[in-house]
Amino acid sequence: MMLRTLLPASIILCAILLPLAGHAAQLDELISPKLELPSSDTTFPDGPGGEAMNGNCLACHSADHTLNQPTLPRNVWKEVVDKMINVYKAPIAPQDAATIVDYLARTKGTT
Amino acid sequence: MQNHDVLGRHMTRRLLLGAAGMGGLALLPAPARAEETVDLRAPGGPSTRPITTAYPQKGRMILQRTSPPWLETPFEVFDKGVFTPNDQHYVSWHWANFPSEIDLDKFRLTVRGHVNQTLSLSAKDILHGLPRVELAAVSQCAGNSRIYMQPRVPGAQWANGSMSNALWTGVRLKDVLDRAGVKPGALQVRFGGLDEPVVPDAPKFMKSLGIDHARDGEVMIAFGMNGEQLQLLNGFPLKLIVPGWCAVYWIKMLNDIEVLDQPDTNYWTATGYRVPDKPHDTINPGQSGFKLMPVTRNFPRSFITNIRSGDTVPVGAPAQARGIAFGGDCGVARVDLSIDSGKSWQPTQLGRDEGEYGFRQWQTQFTLPSRGEHTLMIRCTNTNDEAQPDFPVWNPAGYMRNSIESIHVVAA
Numbered sequence: 001m002m003l004r005t006l007l008p009a010s011i012i013l014c015a016i017l018l019p020l021a022g023h024a025a026q027l028d029e030l031i032s033p034k035l036e037l038p039s040s041d042t043t044f045p046d047g048p049g050g051e052a053m054n055g056n057c058l059a060c061h062s063a064d065h066t067l068n069q070p071t072l073p074r075n076v077w078k079e080v081v082d083k084m085i086n087v088y089k090a091p092i093a094p095q096d097a098a099t100i101v102d103y104l105a106r107t108k109g110t111t
Numbered sequence: 112m113q114n115h116d117v118l119g120r121h122m123t124r125r126l127l128l129g130a131a132g133m134g135g136l137a138l139l140p141a142p143a144r145a146e147e148t149v150d151l152r153a154p155g156g157p158s159t160r161p162i163t164t165a166y167p168q169k170g171r172m173i174l175q176r177t178s179p180p181w182l183e184t185p186f187e188v189f190d191k192g193v194f195t196p197n198d199q200h201y202v203s204w205h206w207a208n209f210p211s212e213i214d215l216d217k218f219r220l221t222v223r224g225h226v227n228q229t230l231s232l233s234a235k236d237i238l239h240g241l242p243r244v245e246l247a248a249v250s251q252c253a254g255n256s257r258i259y260m261q262p263r264v265p266g267a268q269w270a271n272g273s274m275s276n277a278l279w280t281g282v283r284l285k286d287v288l289d290r291a292g293v294k295p296g297a298l299q300v301r302f303g304g305l306d307e308p309v310v311p312d313a314p315k316f317m318k319s320l321g322i323d324h325a326r327d328g329e330v331m332i333a334f335g336m337n338g339e340q341l342q343l344l345n346g347f348p349l350k351l352i353v354p355g356w357c358a359v360y361w362i363k364m365l366n367d368i369e370v371l372d373q374p375d376t377n378y379w380t381a382t383g384y385r386v387p388d389k390p391h392d393t394i395n396p397g398q399s400g401f402k403l404m405p406v407t408r409n410f411p412r413s414f415i416t417n418i419r420s421g422d423t424v425p426v427g428a429p430a431q432a433r434g435i436a437f438g439g440d441c442g443v444a445r446v447d448l449s450i451d452s453g454k455s456w457q458p459t460q461l462g463r464d465e466g467e468y469g470f471r472q473w474q475t476q477f478t479l480p481s482r483g484e485h486t487l488m489i490r491c492t493n494t495n496d497e498a499q500p501d502f503p504v505w506n507p508a509g510y511m512r513n514s515i516e517s518i519h520v521v522a523a
Binding site (some may be wrong): 026027028029030031032033034035036037038039040042052059060061062064065067068069070071076080085088089090091 | 153155156157160163165166167174175176177178179180181206207212213214215234235238239258263264265268280308309310311312313314335337338340343347348373378382383437458
């Protein structure tokens with residue numbers, strides 16, 4: 001008897017509560033968050049080409065972009081650097097571009 | 112076929128152990144307390160990524176790139192349900208230059224170009240001036256799973272977590288375009304957001320859809336995800352939702368809609384995001400002489416989420432397998448499991464249908480007949496009768512991988 005009276009009540013309660021819980025109907029107003037995004041202070045290790053890497057690559061993306069790449073053939077690294085310059089307009093001097101390709105082929109090249 | 116999974120089984124807490132040895136976790140500042148990592152099992156490496164909780168509004172995420180952010184959804188999240196929690200919805204930006212706060216009094220969505228009247232819509236106009244719609248859809252980066260392509264290719268080294276499913280709330284793009292009045296002769300609609308290139312001459316990130324696609328009544332301008340306003344890193348305040356199409360089209364912080372009567376020549380539409388014009392976007396490595404076409408729709412995919420490669424399963428006893436699937440640009444018709452390396456397949460039971468563009472759960476029981484190693488495989492067939500391919504999808508840019516997934520278990 002107790003169950004019989006309680007059960008429908010709980011069902012009704014759920015039916016009332018569920019649609020209110022975070023339902024889209026509540027989206028009456030937007031409030032902008034004010035956020036601070038993490039930045040990275042990771043740099044490429046010192047050594048041949050390290051300066052060219054740090055001076056050119058980190059303007060657009062953090063070093064982990066590059067460090068997480070797989071090893072790739074030298075010609076693929078050349079294509080990547082060319083794309084950065086020609087498509088994404090990275091202002092890299094030709095001498096630095098060659099140094100960067102050398103660096104990538106040395107540290108992340110396929111043998 | 113490639114063998115992997117991306118569950119964080121080998122999480123390390125090197126610093127945690129060290130700190131415990133010094134006798135007092137509570138004294139350490141939070142960032143130094145634990146450096147948790149995940150092993151993505153990338154063929155040839157590097158495989159290890161940090162788990163980060165440093166991004167605002169986000170919980171535990173795999174840190175693929177700090178800036179501009181590439182944050183991947185940890186794979187174990189997909190075992191918990193079909194809707195990805197907002198605080199673990201993956202994040203991907205092309206340019207680092209985007210606002211960290213939006214002045215909503217000044218924010219306007221402009222609709223311009225080949226229209227009868229230019230519109231300048233406030234967030235309130237969008238929230239309260241147009242019919243509201245809801246739709247579940249998977250946002251999947253075109254480069255999802257790129258890390259598993261062999262030979263490896265450059266680009267964001269996503270494992271399987273640059274995909275997330277949400278219930279999107281917003282308005283129909285068609286209704287907005289109708290309010291502006293598209294003129295005869297319109298060809299495409301181009302979308303841009305508040306993100307800007309870091310280098311002045313670089314191409315602003317924009318994408319276009321054909322005019323008929325833009326007016327199909329399904330493409331949405333969303334302001335809500337899973338009942339909350341959009342997260343900033345996922346495109347607050349407005350995001351274009353293109354159900355069934357890969358997420359490069361889902362412009363974040365959408366503030367500009369331009370109706371074009373000429374083909375869009377901007378880099379991202381005319382040149383970028385290309386795949387070979389071949390079945391399954393697939394060529395042999397080194398192959399040349401193929402035409403290119405843009406990435407567009409999603410393809411069917413499925414994953415086992417409760418068993419990981421290397422797990423031990425009881426021999427001769429029923430075990431449960433479950434996971435998620437999506438049809439791509441249509442619903443899931445069936446999901447089949449193989450426990451014998453693909454020689455035979457058994458059907459699985461599909462969970463509740465939350466919408467044809469969203470994730471669908473599947474589950475089944477299976478019994479491994481003999482001791483030793485077994486390969487489990489999972490295959491989705493969508494409602495257009497398109498099944499996942501049983502060969503490696505490969506293309507030079509690493510897009511749209513949807514090969515059948517395999518995991519290796521040991522019956523004991």
